[in-house]
Amino acid sequence: MEQTESVQFEQFETKMFKELTQKAIDSSKINPELYSKYQVMRGLRDLEGKGVLVGLTEIGEVHSYIIDEGEKIPVPGRLTYRGIDINDIVDGFIKDERYGFEETSYLLLFGHLPNAEELKDFEQVLTAYQKLPEDFVRGTILKSPGKDIMNMLARSILSLYSYDDNPDDNSIENVLKQCMKLIAWMPLLAVYGYHSCAHYHGNKSLFLHSPLPHLSTAENILHMLRPDSKYTKLEAALLDISLVLHSEHGGGNNSTFVTHVITSTGSDTYSVMAAAIGALKGPKHGGANIKTYNMLEDIKQNVTDWQDEDEIKAYLMKIMNKQAFDRSGLIYGIGHAVYSISDPREVLLKEYAGKLAQEKGLAEEYDLFSRVEKLAPDIVLGHNKSGKVISANVDFYSGFVYKMLGLPLELFTPIFAISRMSGWSAHRIEEIVNNGKIVRPAYKSVAPRREYIPLSGRN
Structure with a gap:
């Protein structure tokens, strides 16, 4: 009897949550046009992707462009800790x-x-x-x-x-x-x-x-x-x-x-x-390094000639067209919210990753990843037609480094x-x-006003 009741409840639960899930989705949708109407900085970024200034810090700085006569010009990425360039550190x-x-x-x-x-x-x-x-x-x-x-x-x-x-x-x-x-x-x-x-x-x-x-x-x-x-x-x-x-x-x-x-x-x-x-x-x-690692492993399995740039390009196009890997249409490890021409962390990590690859006998794999790094930005830009300059980010080589170090995926x-x-x-x-105020950004309600309906009057 108890087992029968358990099965009945599971069936009831499955049906109920299917209905409730759709109701939750329907009640949570907001007209995308309203974000533009009210000039909402989604993700605390402006229309160009630049972060909205909400505070000051002396700890770290990420620099990726200069302003010349009002024009935003990408430059090689620079990262400083307390004003000291990471490369010098x-x-x-x-x-x-x-x-x-x-x-x-x-x-x-x-x-x-x-x-x-x-x-x-x-x-x-x-x-x-x-x-x-x-x-x-x-x-x-x-x-x-x-x-x-x-x-x-x-x-x-x-x-x-x-x-x-x-x-x-x-x-x-x-x-x-x-x-x-x-x-x-x-x-x-x-x-x-x-x-x-x-x-x-x-x-x-x-x-x-x-x-x-x-x-x-x-x-x-x-x-x-x-x-x-x-x-x-x-x-x-x-x-x-x-x-x-x-x-x-x-x-x-x-x-x-x-x-x-x-x-x-x-x-x-x-x-x-x-x-x-x-x-x-x-x-x-932070979990992006796992996605990038898994994608690169997938490329290794599906590209037969690791030196053939045409074959690599063709497979990267399949990834972009949602025909390969996780079918998300994303080439992980390429592009960054701030950096454009280069991510200084990636540049440094790549240099030392090459040395360890030689020690581990993984030079061919390293060369494959270098080719992917070279080819992927143009493929992404050609597909998205955004015109934004992009490059590999730190996640591109971090997973490879951790693999060479024998770190399990769960620790990345x-x-x-x-x-x-x-x-x-x-x-x-x-x-x-600095005793700042409690961080409390504004959200504008766009819900229509409605009257309360007594339980007996509801459909």
């Missing part, structure tokens, strides 16, 4: 044969490059903060393994609120301490979350390596991820560069804007960062989150220090 620690993520985190948080003593003290504090609260791994990460690491990261961060004696104290000293702990904890939360998922949902062996105090963040990620803890210097260096390049991207990107929005309400650090994780997870934001976006925690932290502190 990377060149600096590479020439010294050092790892740069810790130095970059210090720069973003405190506004200047640390001297040797300041960097040593900062790294010492991060190392001390690496230990998670007692029983946290067993009770939170292993006891309730999830199937998505980004969701596990958000849940873990929210759970850490309960282990904080002053979680709602928004003084700068306390917020800074919370942020530095999260920067130190993120590699553990992500890697342990993956191992938990792989074990309980993928039937893989479970092993948990503790971070080592003498290793950099990049080295510790590889050490904790791999069963034998082994990695080459080039592998660690490339992961470190990737962490640096993803640390910050101005205040206007979605997840960083979310950080400002939630901070402006007076909420706690853990709620803010969990919300930022949720924003970054989306395939239009969490690695992004590990990096961006530094930038989010700096923006949260900046929002608190």
Whole structure:
């Protein structure tokens, strides 16, 4: 009897939700012409795609064009952290044969490059903060393994609120301490979350390596991820560069804007960062690297001659015409909301990805991706006829880099989150220090006025 009732309810539920879904869709549609009529800046962008100015920051700047006699002229993309060009930052620690993520985190948080003593003290504090609260791994990460690491990261961060004696104290000293702990904890939360998922949902062996105090963040990620803890210097260096390049991207990107929005309400650090994780997870934001990786894998399988540019073009046209890959009509990793001629992060990542490809014996695959990168912009522009100059973005090579590093697909976006925690932290502190108003943009109601109808009179 109970089983019959269960089947009947499932049938009722299916029918009801089919009807309710259509009602929800119908009641949510807004006439597209109204957006133009009321000059709505959809996505907080103007008609040319330029972001609406809603705040000021000294943390990061994304530059992609100049104005000459009133005309917008695209230029090679430039990214600066606290006014310092990202190329100079990377060149600096590479020439010294050092790892740069810790130095970059210090720069973003405190506004200047640390001297040797300041960097040593900062790294010492991060190392001390690496230990998670007692029983946290067993009770939170292993006891309730999830199937998505980004969701596990958000849940873990929210759970850490309960282990904080002053979680709602928004003084700068306390917020800074919370942020530095999260920067130190993120590699553990992500890697342990993956191992938990792989074990309980993928039937893989479970092993948990503790971070080592003498290793950099990049080295510790590889050490904790791999069963034998082994990695080459080039592998660690490339992961470190990737962490640096993803640390910050101005205040206007979605997840960083979310950080400002939630901070402006007076909420706690853990709620803010969990919300930022949720924003970054989306395939239009941090999750784009997975889409790009899957597309490039599809191209590898369907292009027989990787050196034949005509064959590559033909397949890219199939993707654009919704005849191949996911039939979305999008060539992922090509084009960016801000950059046009070039994405400086992509330029740097491509350079070092080529070196690792040689070490890994993947030079032919790297050359294929380079050809796709060269051919795709013209195909997209020819199809869309927008006239906008476009190029590859950082996602184009990041998935390839992560694959060469042996990172599982499930960790691609969490690695992004590990990096961006530094930038989010700096923006949260900046929002608190400047005591801004609660972020509350306007939405105009376009619903017609109607009278209330008593229940007995409704059809």
